Amino acid sequence: MEPERVQMYNLSSAQGHRFAEIATEMTEKIKALGPSPVDS
Numbered sequence: 001m002e003p004e005r006v007q008m009y010n011l012s013s014a015q016g017h018r019f020a021e022i023a024t025e026m027t028e029k030i031k032a033l034g035p036s037p038v039d040s
Contacts, residue, residue, distance in 0.1 A: 001038055
């Protein structure tokens with residue numbers, strides 16, 4: 001798996017807004033990368 005597909009974040013439960021931002025950013029990155037070569 002490419003390193004671009006995996007990231008780790010340390011957030012507290014009070015950072016819900018930041019979690020949503022990160023989830024959106026990662027979703028956009030994954031869509032731009034296309035299908036995973038591991039699924040092939």
